Amino acid sequence: MKKRLSYFIIFPIIPAVVIAGAVLFSEKMYAWISLCVVFLSCIPFFLAFEKRETSVRRLVLIAAMTALSVIGRIIFTPLPGFKPVTAFVVLTAMYFGPQAGFMTGALSAVISNFYFGQGPWTPFQMFSWGIIGFIAGLLSGQLKKNKVILCIYAVFSGVMYSMLMDIWTVLWADGYFNISRYLMAVVSAVQFTIIYAVSNVVFLLLFSKPIGKMLDRIKEKYNL
Amino acid sequence: MKNYNPFVLMFYFLAVVIISAFSENPVLQISALLGGILFCAIVTKSSETAGNIGFYVPMFFIIAVTNPLFSHNGATPLFFLNGNPVTLEAFVYGGAIAVMAIGVMLWCKCYSEIMTTDKFLYIFGKTVPKLSLVLSMALKFIPMYKQQTRRVSRAQKAMGLYSSKSVTDKIRSHARVFMAMVSWSLENSIETSSSMKARGYGLKGRTNFALFKFGADDLILLAVIVILLGVTVFGIITGETRFYYYPRISTLKFSAAYIAFGFFSLLPFIIEAKEAIKWRYYVSKI
Structure with a gap:
């Protein structure tokens, strides 16, 4: 019931922010309105997590997976774009469900930005990685069974991440959503999109078997 | 600045960033940028300064110059490029966006320096x-x-x-x-x-420990913040600071909000400078 309540509170708030933003400020404030919307859309996930997650073990495991993905991002700093973060997020989601996937993704963004610098891009990264984890959690059955689907999802999540972050680039540079600049940003970021997709496939293929085995074992051993 | 209560600091950072982001007024945005530059100069190491200038100055020009190439609004065309007008307004608006964007980025940088993770957790822990x-x-x-x-x-x-x-x-x-x-x-x-x-995690009646207190200094800072913010917000609400870039750039009117926000964005610099002078003074007496 309380979970439902949080959704009911949040869903009117998002359109309210959009409308208030359009009425109070000129439409050039899209960047900031979208930032608020992105941030607000993370909140129901956080609230649901606060309400639902009762097992201390799962809490600490999520923290451990988040720390591993942040370390992965730090280790691979010299290779721009080539990061194992998405792989860890997807793996967590596959074995601990969509909620845990979202949290690992969103928190990885916040924490790694303590090292790489916080900024207006943080909410966008939180949302992008979070939603990648959430969807992976929903598809966990297929992703575990079939390597091909896993690869397709890895590519998809790389492309999705890149395109979501390009929205931020355009909003930040123009102050409003300029479709021609967005298309140009998508095209000019194509090598990054490819790097994201390739790194996701590489890391997921490398990790899914050994780490999946460990996670399975832990789940069985401690009855999570 | 580091020693103030995290709630006061968080309130201050949010207020500066939100005002400089949501107002389209160049005076407010420039004073936020100046405050950000001075604050950053104090909190970051001097060895990083050159790198920061090398990053933010080109960034400024990239944002400022590319806007008129994509946006063809505005009433005063300067010249035509591939049949599209490049307008004066779009140029100025690009500059304004760049001032806002760089200002907010600098404030975020200062935020990362000042609001360390323990403060962040203190705010959200409850x-x-x-x-x-x-x-x-x-x-x-x-x-x-x-x-x-x-x-x-x-x-x-x-x-x-x-x-x-x-x-x-x-x-x-x-x-x-x-x-x-x-x-x-x-x-x-x-x-x-x-x-x-x-050890009883999750049991009822457990308390948290934090090193932060809310003292007289915090109260004074909070009062100053609220007064200056009040004057600024009043100016924004009454429309004194209203400013347009399109279709034609509007003219500026004087407003008390400018002075208030000027002081507001310079607050960290003033506090840090005061501390530095005090320190020099005490050292000189030894």
Whole structure:
């Protein structure tokens, strides 16, 4: 019931922010309105997590997976774009469900930005990685069974991440959503999109078997 | 600035960023940018200054110059490019966006320097306890895992596993260390949680400890912030600071909000400068 309540509170708030933003400020404030919307859309996930997650073990495991993905991002700093973060997020989601996937993704963004610098891009990264984890959690059955689907999802999540972050680039540079600049940003970021997709496939293929085995074992051993 | 109560600091940072982001007034945005530059100059190390200038100045021009290429609004065309007008208004608007964008980025940089993770957790620990628990544990795990990685690789070296010079062997050893790390971290997290449970995590009536207090200094700073913010917001609400770029650039009217926000964005610099002068004075007396 309380979970439902949080959704009911949040869903009117998002359109309210959009409308208030359009009425109070000129439409050039899209960047900031979208930032608020992105941030607000993370909140129901956080609230649901606060309400639902009762097992201390799962809490600490999520923290451990988040720390591993942040370390992965730090280790691979010299290779721009080539990061194992998405792989860890997807793996967590596959074995601990969509909620845990979202949290690992969103928190990885916040924490790694303590090292790489916080900024207006943080909410966008939180949302992008979070939603990648959430969807992976929903598809966990297929992703575990079939390597091909896993690869397709890895590519998809790389492309999705890149395109979501390009929205931020355009909003930040123009102050409003300029479709021609967005298309140009998508095209000019194509090598990054490819790097994201390739790194996701590489890391997921490398990790899914050994780490999946460990996670399975832990789940069985401690009855999570 | 670092020693103030985190709630006061958070309120201040949010207020500066929100006002400079949502107002389209160039005076407010420029004073936020200036305040950001001065604050950043104080909180960041002097060795980083050159790198920062090298990053933010080109960024400024990239944002400012590309806007007129994509936006063809505005009433005063300067010249035509591929049949599209490049207008004066779009140029000025690009500059204004760049001032706003760089200003906010600098304030975020100062935020990262001042609002360390312990302050962040102090603010959110009470409203979202589980979330901030996960956050603080993950933050603690990162240095711990680094240490453990070193330990594992030393043990492997001692067993003679790292000695080969070939690249494939090296990659293999790194992978082995990494996998050992992952399984260790998972087991370790289970152990940690059992220990937490045994010590009564999640039971009722437990309190938190924090080093932060709300003292007289914080009250004074908060009062100054609220007064200056009040004058600024009043100016914004009454429309004194209204400003348009399209279709024609509007003219500026004087408003008390400009003076208030000027002081508001310079507050950290004033506080830090006052501290520095005090310090010099005490040193000179010794």
